[in-house]
Amino acid sequence: MASSGKEIASELLPLIRVYKDGTVERLMGSPYVSPSLHDPEYGVCSKDITISHNPKISARLFCPQTLNQHVPNQKLPVLVYFHGGGFCFESAFSSDHHRFLNRLVSKAQVVAISVEYRLAPEVPLPFCYQDCWAALQWVASHIENEERVSAINKEPWLASYGDFDRVYIGGDSTGGNIVHNIAMKAGTESLSVKIVGAFMSHPYLLSSKPLALEPKGEEFEKYLPCLVWGFLNPSAPGGLDNPMVNPVGLGAPSMAGLGCSKLLVCLSSNDELRPRGVWYYNLVMESGWKGEVELFEVEGEGHAFQIFSVAETHNVKKIINKLASFLV
Template structure:
């Protein structure tokens, strides 16, 4: 019996396929898993899901480490998952396993944001959703008696609003950069400031190759193709400041709205490493008034800490991340 095959209208291989009937098939990623309200057996970290906004739909998975002192205030980490703006989820197995380990190591309250994905919701939707989530977190600071009823108790009881951090890996690292830039211009609820930002193997690109990037294959590189797929209407295309933040006419990186910045890159096995170093140097040279550090893992490849968190390389990255938060 002949099988019916649906017509493909657009695809970004090996990531996503779009069909004529409007359905989207994601070819990579990990399955959704439930939170662990009664503590993860391996790390002791508890997690639960919350709705931040109904329209647009923004939600998050919250994480709380095992507490020895219930009066202690913990750093708050707002996290943006990776996946090229079109894959993965705050509710996926990879995200859950990674955040459990990171929260256990760093003793922070984490808010992992579930933002809308392309191609159903093209950029800048993800940026807007992540800003909405950060504003929701900030709204827990300086709450009065009347408005604390609908607030999240983990943030109210354990969050230290003098130590609010943002972070993300790959596309999430790109989001973290753009959220920090926006926070340099717009204020957050309750007068909250972003204390630090951690960009893990951040996704940046541009029309001109840098370093060892291949001139011949530059336009066909997946990093180039992703941007056109997730943000086809971006002014300036692949040289839009949101993906190519360095160069003439771009907003000054001195405007980053955080007090300190950590950029983590994954060595020669990651095509994005040189862009990460290039970004770090550009921030250093911009007149940015805060601290800026670079942490380079010698090997492991892109997002190795997500896919292989048990490796020594990943454990070193977790320790560096945790020391930055504390």
């Protein structure tokens, strides 16, 4: 029994608790914050939009406030962003990710769409990937003929300021996992825009075989990243070798088919997922993919530090500057 008096059906500590009445208690995650049409600290305006009513997919849209003051008809790169949070907590509307996107949009001068995909366990995997692909298709649809765009709820900021020759995707942690899956899908399925680049910070990736710096044996089975996948996607074919989490797992297509021109993998020296990020970078290098891939690492920081840090520290500025230079 939990302190609420309700009976617990299952739990994934320290992340979530599921009760027998079907309710889910999220034990981690930052509070929701409202968008702002005038952010005095970063000079970024934001608003919440609906991408789809069925299924319900929404997003937070970010745009620099200074746009068009000095450059008529200015067009900016478009970033479609997928937040982290173990597939089961955090949000495009959370304070952590709102603050991060404000910083990045201000520095990079991009239009960003932070996707509010549906969370597990209420909406099980792989629906988050489908939601994020639908959001990318919605963004891409803005360059189609005017009649078609009007029919799909044209977004004025995106239509007016977005440069659809410079579309990027990005994400942190499990959002980085989503980036890989979306980039692979973009390599095989029709999309009316070309993804120029993709970045992933501290990506969540696994396989059934531990890497050198990961726990072994029973400890690997108890390793929180492994528990997350097993708890949220227990019926995934291949388990930890499912292609959604293992890029070279059971039945995975060749990574040479990544559907973007350049890729940036951002890591931190003190992150327990660092070995998987290096592993992923090497897999891309060895795959025969024809794009440009770069590995960028920040010393002395932990997992997704740029998301969690309230202060704009030297290292936060360092990774923001790197991402901004990538989004050109």
